[in-house]
Amino acid sequence: xxxxxxxxxxxxxxxxxxxxxxxxxxxxxxxxxxxxxxxxxxxxxxxxxxxxxxxxxxxxxxxxxxxxxxxxxxxxxxxxxxxxxxxxxxxxxxxxxxxxxxxxxxxxxxxxxxxxxxxxxxxxxxxxxxxxxxxxxxxxxxxxxxxxxxxxxxxxxxxxxxxxxxxxxxxxxxxxxxxxxxxxxxxxxxxxxxxxxxxxxxxxxxxxxxxxxxxxxxxxxxxxxxxxxxxxxxxxxx
Amino acid sequence: xxxxxxxxxxxxxxxxxxxxxxxxxxxxxxxxxxxxxxxxxxxxxxxxxxxxxxxxxxxxxxxxxxxxxxxxxxxxxxxxxxxxxxxxxxxxxxxxxxxxxxxxxxxxxxxxxxxxxxxxxxxxxxxxxxxxxxxxxxxxxxxxxxxxxxxxxxxxxxxxxxxxxxxxxxxxxxxxxxxxxxxxxxxxxxxxxxxxxxxxxxxxxxxxxxxxxxxxxxxxxxxxxxxxxxxxxxxxxx
DNA sequence: GCGGCCAGCCTGTCAGACAATATTCCCGGC
DNA sequence: GCCGGGAATATTGTCTGACAGGCTGGCCGC
Numbered sequence: 148x149x150x151x152x153x154x155x156x157x158x159x160x161x162x163x164x165x166x167x168x169x170x171x172x173x174x175x176x177x178x179x180x181x182x183x184x185x186x187x188x189x190x191x192x193x194x195x196x197x198x199x200x201x202x203x204x205x206x207x208x209x210x211x212x213x214x215x216x217x218x219x220x221x222x223x224x225x226x227x228x229x230x231x232x233x234x235x236x237x238x239x240x241x242x243x244x245x246x247x248x249x250x251x252x253x254x255x256x257x258x259x260x261x262x263x264x265x266x267x268x269x270x271x272x273x274x275x276x277x278x279x280x281x282x283x284x285x286x287x288x289x290x291x292x293x294x295x296x297x298x299x300x301x302x303x304x305x306x307x308x309x310x311x312x313x314x315x316x317x318x319x320x321x322x323x324x325x326x327x328x329x330x331x332x333x334x335x336x337x338x339x340x341x342x343x344x345x346x347x348x349x350x351x352x353x354x355x356x357x358x359x360x361x362x363x364x365x366x367x368x369x370x371x372x373x374x375x376x377x378x379x380x381x382x383x384x385x
Numbered sequence: 386x387x388x389x390x391x392x393x394x395x396x397x398x399x400x401x402x403x404x405x406x407x408x409x410x411x412x413x414x415x416x417x418x419x420x421x422x423x424x425x426x427x428x429x430x431x432x433x434x435x436x437x438x439x440x441x442x443x444x445x446x447x448x449x450x451x452x453x454x455x456x457x458x459x460x461x462x463x464x465x466x467x468x469x470x471x472x473x474x475x476x477x478x479x480x481x482x483x484x485x486x487x488x489x490x491x492x493x494x495x496x497x498x499x500x501x502x503x504x505x506x507x508x509x510x511x512x513x514x515x516x517x518x519x520x521x522x523x524x525x526x527x528x529x530x531x532x533x534x535x536x537x538x539x540x541x542x543x544x545x546x547x548x549x550x551x552x553x554x555x556x557x558x559x560x561x562x563x564x565x566x567x568x569x570x571x572x573x574x575x576x577x578x579x580x581x582x583x584x585x586x587x588x589x590x591x592x593x594x595x596x597x598x599x600x601x602x603x604x605x606x607x608x609x610x611x612x613x614x615x616x617x618x619x620x621x622x623x
Numbered sequence: 624g625c626g627g628c629c630a631g632c633c634t635g636t637c638a639g640a641c642a643a644t645a646t647t648c649c650c651g652g653c
Numbered sequence: 654g655c656c657g658g659g660a661a662t663a664t665t666g667t668c669t670g671a672c673a674g675g676c677t678g679g680c681c682g683c
Binding site (some may be wrong): 167205208209212213216217218224231237240241243244247248251255287304305306310321 | 405435442447450451454455456462475478479482483485486488489493506507542543544545
């Protein structure tokens with residue numbers, strides 16, 4: 148019988164082994180897209196990716212396929228992979244899903260996180276609250292990424308963590324611009340405070356609501372910006 | 386400038402082209418796992434998959450990678466891909482996520498589905514309600530798959546549809562056994578009726594609640610079965 | 624100036640190769 | 654007879670090279 152015991156995943160997790168090439172390419176490419184080094188609509192011919200990462204086509208193609216499944220890349224048959232656009236319609240969907248998953252994560256954190264994790268979250272919140280209103284967008288984004296990292300770790304639900312992470316990757320660029328929208332920071336801080344307070348009070352329902360509220364607000368700002376942009380682009384085309 | 390216009394996705398969708406090999410392999414493999422033709426823990430050496438699907442290693446490996454990302458396959462470094470187990474702990478996570486995504490889909494359906502789609506859903510419900518209490522588990526599963534297909538189409542949120550589909554794939558086998566749990570069918574029918582009625586009343590909140598309730602109930606039954614199984618397995622090992 | 628044609632590029636797929644690692648199983652020692 | 658070690662085998666992870674077919678862009682003729 149060639150079955151394997153439950154310990155599969157444990158073994159895999161414990162094993163310390165140099166990351167396989169394909170993972171490096173995957174991460175590098177994801178990073179390049181999420182941080183905007185490759186811009187939406189850009190063509191990514193595999194020859195280029197091969198020499199960029201020093202990997203072979205097979206490895207590059209596996210990585211591209213994965214990012215395609217995550218929605219970061221759109222492949223046109225016989226034309227190859229392109230960095231995905233995020234249309235306003237798609238952004239609506241992204242925010243809907245992000246809303247419920249983030250709420251679930253917040254709820255789980257309120258129930259299951261350790262005291263140390265609660266403290267970490269509070270600390271990151273304090274850091275955010277201290278930022279000046281005209282702070283650098285990348286700095287803000289970095290702090291919020293930390294916030295999510297702790298949240299996803301503490302919610303004790305790796306599945307939610309993975310799905311939410313992928314969703315967030317998809318709209319990181321948009322978040323960066325909406326985070327630095329004038330006047331948005333103060334609201335963000337207030338919304339995050341509600342989340343942190345509910346979590347400290349070990350109030351799952353409160354955390355759920357606070358998270359959903361935060362995402363809804365963020366969505367409103369982001370969609371306004373995105374629609375303005377799309378209108379401007381439509382006008383420019385005429 | 387080698388950027389591409391928004392129409393990217395439309396073009397890709399409209400184009401009618403023979404499905405690429407890699408998609409065929411992906412679907413075939415996913416199907417084999419979901420329907421249980423490959424059982425959890427089974428090793429899937431790529432040579433075997435190559436000759437099973439008549440494809441080359443590169444194509445097979447891309448497909449395996451994708452199913453790994455979906456959670457259907459677990460890869461152990463230097464050992465290769467295995468059909469994933471679904472532990473009770475993971476099942477809890479799956480049901481948590483499925484609950485909120487399904488609720489979101491139900492809500493969206495109540496808001497945005499067409500009259501024809503509402504009628505379709507009602508029809509599938511009637512079909513389910515007519516099933517005898519000792520109905521075949523595969524038949525029940527088939528009807529519920531149809532239900533989800535309509536639900537996911539009508540909720541007008543392809544992102545939710547895709548994520549929920551992948552989540553549901555992951556626990557199809559478990560659902561099959563819990564669907565045919567004695568006495569469960571009557572509850573299932575009643576729960577689905579609440580969903581359908583809320584949708585017909587164009588009551589998004591009601592649909593949300595009905596969906597969440599349904600998943601919670603399904604989760605309770607499935608987890609009971611799964612834990613019994615795990616205990617039995619633990620005893621058998623001694 | 625315009626439309627069609629041709630060359631070149633890129634994708635999608637295959638086959639084969641090779642090092643590194645896991646597993647199997649046989650054989651010798653106790 | 655049993656156990657441990659090590660060779661033989663299998664499999665993964667990756668690379669290279671190849672080739673058909675579709676797409677693009679530029680050139681040529683009109």
